[in-house]
Amino acid sequence: MSKVHNFSAGPSILNQEVLKKASEAVVNFNNLNLSILEISHRSKDFVAVMDNAVALVKEILNVPEGYSVLFLQGGASTGFLNTVLNYGNKNGSAAYLNTGAWSKKAFKEADISHGEAIIVASSEDKNFNYIPKGYTVPDGVDYFHITTNNTIFGTQIKDIPVQENTLLIADMSSDIFSRKINVSDYALIYAGAQKNLGPAGTTLYIVKDDLLGQTNRTIPTMLDLRTHIGKGSMFNTPPVYPIYVSMLTLEWLKANGGIEWIERVNQEKAALLYSEIDANPLFEGTAEKEDRSDMNVTFVLTNDDVKEDFDKMWNEAGISGINGHRDVGGYRASIYNAMPIESIQVLVDTMKQLANKYDLVNE
Amino acid sequence: MSKVHNFSAGPSILNQEVLKKASEAVVNFNNLNLSILEISHRSKDFVAVMDNAVALVKEILNVPEGYSVLFLQGGASTGFLNTVLNYGNKNGSAAYLNTGAWSKKAFKEADISHGEAIIVASSEDKNFNYIPKGYTVPDGVDYFHITTNNTIFGTQIKDIPVQENTLLIADMSSDIFSRKINVSDYALIYAGAQKNLGPAGTTLYIVKDDLLGQTNRTIPTMLDLRTHIGKGSMFNTPPVYPIYVSMLTLEWLKANGGIEWIERVNQEKAALLYSEIDANPLFEGTAEKEDRSDMNVTFVLTNDDVKEDFDKMWNEAGISGINGHRDVGGYRASIYNAMPIESIQVLVDTMKQLANKYDLVNE
Numbered sequence: 127m128s129k130v131h132n133f134s135a136g137p138s139i140l141n142q143e144v145l146k147k148a149s150e151a152v153v154n155f156n157n158l159n160l161s162i163l164e165i166s167h168r169s170k171d172f173v174a175v176m177d178n179a180v181a182l183v184k185e186i187l188n189v190p191e192g193y194s195v196l197f198l199q200g201g202a203s204t205g206f207l208n209t210v211l212n213y214g215n216k217n218g219s220a221a222y223l224n225t226g227a228w229s230k231k232a233f234k235e236a237d238i239s240h241g242e243a244i245i246v247a248s249s250e251d252k253n254f255n256y257i258p259k260g261y262t263v264p265d266g267v268d269y270f271h272i273t274t275n276n277t278i279f280g281t282q283i284k285d286i287p288v289q290e291n292t293l294l295i296a297d298m299s300s301d302i303f304s305r306k307i308n309v310s311d312y313a314l315i316y317a318g319a320q321k322n323l324g325p326a327g328t329t330l331y332i333v334k335d336d337l338l339g340q341t342n343r344t345i346p347t348m349l350d351l352r353t354h355i356g357k358g359s360m361f362n363t364p365p366v367y368p369i370y371v372s373m374l375t376l377e378w379l380k381a382n383g384g385i386e387w388i389e390r391v392n393q394e395k396a397a398l399l400y401s402e403i404d405a406n407p408l409f410e411g412t413a414e415k416e417d418r419s420d421m422n423v424t425f426v427l428t429n430d431d432v433k434e435d436f437d438k439m440w441n442e443a444g445i446s447g448i449n450g451h452r453d454v455g456g457y458r459a460s461i462y463n464a465m466p467i468e469s470i471q472v473l474v475d476t477m478k479q480l481a482n483k484y485d486l487v488n489e
Numbered sequence: 490m491s492k493v494h495n496f497s498a499g500p501s502i503l504n505q506e507v508l509k510k511a512s513e514a515v516v517n518f519n520n521l522n523l524s525i526l527e528i529s530h531r532s533k534d535f536v537a538v539m540d541n542a543v544a545l546v547k548e549i550l551n552v553p554e555g556y557s558v559l560f561l562q563g564g565a566s567t568g569f570l571n572t573v574l575n576y577g578n579k580n581g582s583a584a585y586l587n588t589g590a591w592s593k594k595a596f597k598e599a600d601i602s603h604g605e606a607i608i609v610a611s612s613e614d615k616n617f618n619y620i621p622k623g624y625t626v627p628d629g630v631d632y633f634h635i636t637t638n639n640t641i642f643g644t645q646i647k648d649i650p651v652q653e654n655t656l657l658i659a660d661m662s663s664d665i666f667s668r669k670i671n672v673s674d675y676a677l678i679y680a681g682a683q684k685n686l687g688p689a690g691t692t693l694y695i696v697k698d699d700l701l702g703q704t705n706r707t708i709p710t711m712l713d714l715r716t717h718i719g720k721g722s723m724f725n726t727p728p729v730y731p732i733y734v735s736m737l738t739l740e741w742l743k744a745n746g747g748i749e750w751i752e753r754v755n756q757e758k759a760a761l762l763y764s765e766i767d768a769n770p771l772f773e774g775t776a777e778k779e780d781r782s783d784m785n786v787t788f789v790l791t792n793d794d795v796k797e798d799f800d801k802m803w804n805e806a807g808i809s810g811i812n813g814h815r816d817v818g819g820y821r822a823s824i825y826n827a828m829p830i831e832s833i834q835v836l837v838d839t840m841k842q843l844a845n846k847y848d849l850v851n852e
Contacts, residue, residue, distance in 0.1 A: 163508065164495055199563050204711050235710060326726045326727065346570045346571075347598060347600070361566070368690060368731075400624055
């Protein structure tokens with residue numbers, strides 16, 4: 127069968143070796159002659175998976191002492207609520223940076239789930255094609271929430287807005303493990319697995335332990351992060367397989383050189399594609415250059431008459447998943463960690479081929 | 490490799506053909522040359538999986554009009570909270586039948602998450618070895634919550650306590666799809682997948698639509714069942730793989746004859762094992778006979794001196810996962826839908842072999 131170049135925004139491409147191991151474990155895990163899907167989560171074989179996954183997160187992201195790593199359920203959408211309940215006081219106020227559709231949903235949860243929610247800055251005026259800068263976070267807020275990468279709009283926060291005396295909380299669903307981060311800047315990091323970490327079905331939390339339990343709320347059991355810290359993500363049955371495949375992905379990342387390696391590779395991959403977008407007269411990026419995401423590359427055609435040709439060409443080249451989100455239109459190439467530069471080269475070649483067909487030479 | 494007889498309480502045994510297909514889809518799903526783990530949940534191939542899984546639940550359980558079927562995250566433990574928030578009024582009261590550790594957790598959530606929670610009857614006085622009967626549910630409660638099968642204690646509610654004018658809510662995590670049920674008896678049924686439905690990571694909800702939105706609460710977005718009904722379980726990224734494997738399991742169940750078939754098989758399987766427990770002088774069941782579970786068979790040795798021998802024998806026979814839960818001790822054989830009667834026969838033969846060794850003839 128011919129190779130598929132999978133630019134899906136998420137759930138998204140995983141490494142081929144990871145998939146091979148993940149497939150084998152479904153019929154015979156650890157030579158137990160049992161599937162990973164049918165063993166107890168309390169068995170020593172799965173406890174070892176969980177322990178290894180947690181240890182790999184800590185090692186790869188250089189997580190300092192005093193932070194817990196959790197693999198939970200519910201997606202970032204549940205993370206929005208966990209943020210409010212674990213860090214926001216009843217009748218307190220919380221600050222949000224509004225950089226896209228997911229930021230808005232995070233804000234909305236704070237707005238409906240009690241207290242005052244403040245948008246300190248927004249790029250909605252330009253359909254979220256940039257990251258606001260130069261704003262002020264009010265003193266005395268319970269926390270400041272950011273979305274580090276905006277999957278739909280193709281923007282990414284390059285300079286993390288750390289403010290003294292303000293708890294910083296980040297939804298990193300679409301760029302965690304793609305670049306170096308300084309975990310100690312954050313009270314909480316959360317991220318759905320289904321971009322750089324693994325398949326859909328688990329959500330990573332990196333939590334500074336001593337900041338929990340400081341609010342005036344009663345928190346339901348499953349939404350209280352302390353519940354899960356106390357039980358090592360095993361308060362109830364965890365999503366065994368998504369955690370297993372995440373562990374395999376982290377092993378792959380570590381074996382290849384960890385964050386330093388992948389950050390360099392991701393920068394090379396993004397530069398290759400953005401260079402073509404900027405050089406090719408038929409394409410135009412939608413995000414402000416300084417805020418461009420290294421994970422989701424959004425672009426449009428400068429001439430809609432060539433759309434049919436382009437769509438036919440990339441389809442024939444085996445490219446899939448590059449139609450843009452309806453909020454932006456055009457195209458979106460999601461180039462997460464597992465995406466090989468060879469696939470990006472195929473896309474770039476297709477873009478060049480389109481220009482050539484119309485006798486337009488890239489500058 | 491030798492066959493493993495997997496009596497794990499959950500995550501638990503899945504059908505071998507299901508596992509084979511599930512393994513193949515991890516490397517190549519639907520001949521897309523893509524893994525099921527790396528495609529968009531909005532792709533037509535996955536939307537078809539979700540639609541099929543929902544349709545199979547409706548067909549197999551004969552779900553009437555007016556009910557929605559959802560595949561969510563969070564396990565039954567999140568179901569405890571969803572119950573309170575979607576059906577319980579602020580300062581209202583709710584009734585619980587206390588038949589085991591999971592019932593207690595469900596009750597606890599109602600107790601801490603506002604309103605008054607009432608235990609109408611409990612079998613805790615005898616370590617939950619029976620199902621209370623003859624109790625009265627007070628008029629005017631918001632709902633009445635039951636746990637239909639008690640995984641740890643090996644009891645099962647045989648006569649569902651339907652009461653006129655009282656909303657009935659059931660946690661069916663460990664016996665859904667094992668026997669006929671009358672869905673119209675219930676306002677809500679919920680069940681973690683990891684027993685009879687699929688792997689850990691998704692939770693089934695069967696919801697009577699017109700009973701939602703009747704309370705005086707503001708419900709956070711992700712905990713409001715209406716959120717998920719409105720989006721067909723795709724408000725946010727669903728747990729793709731657990732849902733896919735659940736769909737395969739439901740296809741297997743339907744192809745073999747559905748609920749009528751599996752109920753008959755489950756009764757035969759349970760009868761085979763309970764007969765041996767009752768006939769063999771070295772064994773004793775822990776649950777009251779009339780309340781015995783067809784899913785989880787709990788028993789103890791009548792003479793602890795033979796424990797070492799028995800443990801050696803079943804280990805050598807390839808049996809795994811029959812150590813009892815610490816709350817009951819002894820042994821627990823979980824004999825869910827996918828457990829073949831041949832594996833139960835191996836266990837029964839081992840029990841006979843033990844009696845023979847001590848020259849005790851079964852009566």
